[in-house]
Amino acid sequence: MRLLGRFRLEYDAAPVELCGNAQRLLAFVGVHGRVGRSVLAGALWPDVPEERARGSLRTTLWKLPRGDRPLLRCTRETMDLADAVDVDAHALADTALKVLHSRDPLPDPRGLLDLLVGADLLPDWDDEWIVLEREWLRQLRLLALDALSERLARQGRPALALEVALASVGMEPLRESAHRAVVSAHLAGGNVTEAVRRYDTFRGLLRRELGAEPSLRFTRMIPLRVGSPASRGGRSRQGR
Numbered sequence: 043m044r045l046l047g048r049f050r051l052e053y054d055a056a057p058v059e060l061c062g063n064a065q066r067l068l069a070f071v072g073v074h075g076r077v078g079r080s081v082l083a084g085a086l087w088p089d090v091p092e093e094r095a096r097g098s099l100r101t102t103l104w105k106l107p108r109g110d111r112p113l114l115r116c117t118r119e120t121m122d123l124a125d126a127v128d129v130d131a132h133a134l135a136d137t138a139l140k141v142l143h144s145r146d147p148l149p150d151p152r153g154l155l156d157l158l159v160g161a162d163l164l165p166d167w168d169d170e171w172i173v174l175e176r177e178w179l180r181q182l183r184l185l186a187l188d189a190l191s192e193r194l195a196r197q198g199r200p201a202l203a204l205e206v207a208l209a210s211v212g213m214e215p216l217r218e219s220a221h222r223a224v225v226s227a228h229l230a231g232g233n234v235t236e237a238v239r240r241y242d243t244f245r246g247l248l249r250r251e252l253g254a255e256p257s258l259r260f261t262r263m264i265p266l267r268v269g270s271p272a273s274r275g276g277r278s279r280q281g282r
Contacts, residue, residue, distance in 0.1 A: 043069075043072055043123075043127055043128065043129050043130070044067060044070060044130050045069055045073065045129060045131040045136060045163055045164055045237065046130050046131055046160050046162070046163060047160070047161035047162075047165070048166065049065045049069060049164060051065075051113075052171060053107075053111075055239045058107060060105075060106075060107075061102075061105060063086070063098070063101075063102040063105075064102055064105055064106055066086055066105075066120060066169065067086060067099070067103070067168075068100050068106075068113060068114075068123075069164060069167075069172070070082060070085060070086060070115065071078075071121060071122060071123055072123055072127070072129045072131070072132075073121060073131065073163075073171075073172070073175050074171075076120055076121070076122040076124070077120065077121065078119055078120050079099060079119055079120065079150060080092065080123065081095070082121065083095035083096045083098065083099040083106055083278045084191065085169075085171050085198075085269040086098070086099070086102075086169075087099075088170075090281055092146070093173065094250045103116070110127050111124065111238055112124050113127055113282060118150075129174065131163055131179065133157070134157055134160070134183065135179060135182060136156070137154060137157055137158065138158065138182045138183050138185070138186035139182070139184070139186075140181075140191050141154065141158075141176070141186040141190050141193075142185060142189050145281070146189070148193065150262060151190065151194060151199070151202055151206075152202070153214065154190060155190070155202075155206050155209065158187050158190070158206075158209075159183075159187070159209045159213070160274075161175055162179075163176040163179050163180075164176065165257060165271075168224060175264065177217055180213075183213075184210055184213060184214055184217065184219075184220070186221075187207070187209055187210035187220070188207070188210055188211075188219045188220060188222075188223045188226065190206050190225040191203045191204075191206040191210065191224075191226070191227060192223055192226055194206060194227075195223075195226045195227050195229075195230035196230070198230070199232040200227050200228070200231030200233075201213075201231070203223070203226070203227035204224065204225070204227035204232060206227075206229065207221075207223035207224040207226070207227050208224060210226060211222060215247065216248065216252070218244070218248075218257060218260055219255060220259070221240060221241070221244040221256075222259075222260050222263065224240050225237045225240050225241060225260075225264070227278075228240060230261070234265055237264065238264055241256070241263075242254060244260075
């Protein structure tokens with residue numbers, strides 16, 4: 043089941059057609075895991091009485107495809123995805139958490155990058171429950187991109203570290219940690235001028251958009267130049 047980008051359910055590489063309610067039911071269970079029937083009905087049909095919502099849930103369950111490999115494991119009170127159903131959003135979350143918390147060498151950083159910069163979680167849906175999950179997953183992948191870039195820079199792979207950091211900047215241009223990762227990659231490659239240029243660019247963007255300054259942590263990363271924006275910023279903060 044694909045939840046990154048447009049919803050898509052496949053069986054043996056062939057698409058499975060589902061009505062909208064069935065898509066939302068499977069997506070909700072796919073995102074949240076095992077869930078009570080009352081909770082599920084209330085989330086999918088929040089504007090109707092509980093009995094009507096449970097009736098809509100029963101109708102939607104009846105419309106799901108039937109076969110030798112069911113999509114759901116159902117009890118009288120709960121339901122969960124069947125073990126045979128793989129969910130791409132799970133793979134993304136697991137990969138991001140591994141990047142953030144594992145100390146083991148990361149296999150195939152290029153593959154990790156390709157996964158982390160993919161589509162958002164069901165971007166065309168505006169259900170309240172998906173909006174929250176979408177933002178959580180987005181923040182998780184941004185943190186993972188920053189961490190991956192920093193690890194690659196420390197491992198002496200500045201070119202790939204820079205590519206990863208720039209992908210993070212592209213997703214969230216005002217996020218300082220992404221720009222710090224770009225600067226770290228430039229410094230790891232010995233490109234001090236590029237590092238200073240990136241800092242100056244971010245500083246100007248932050249001033250224009252938010253009327254704010256980069257953090258002292260970021261400023262201290264930059265080799266100071268007499269009369270440069272970085273050195274003026276550093277001195278002005280020290281003076282305050």
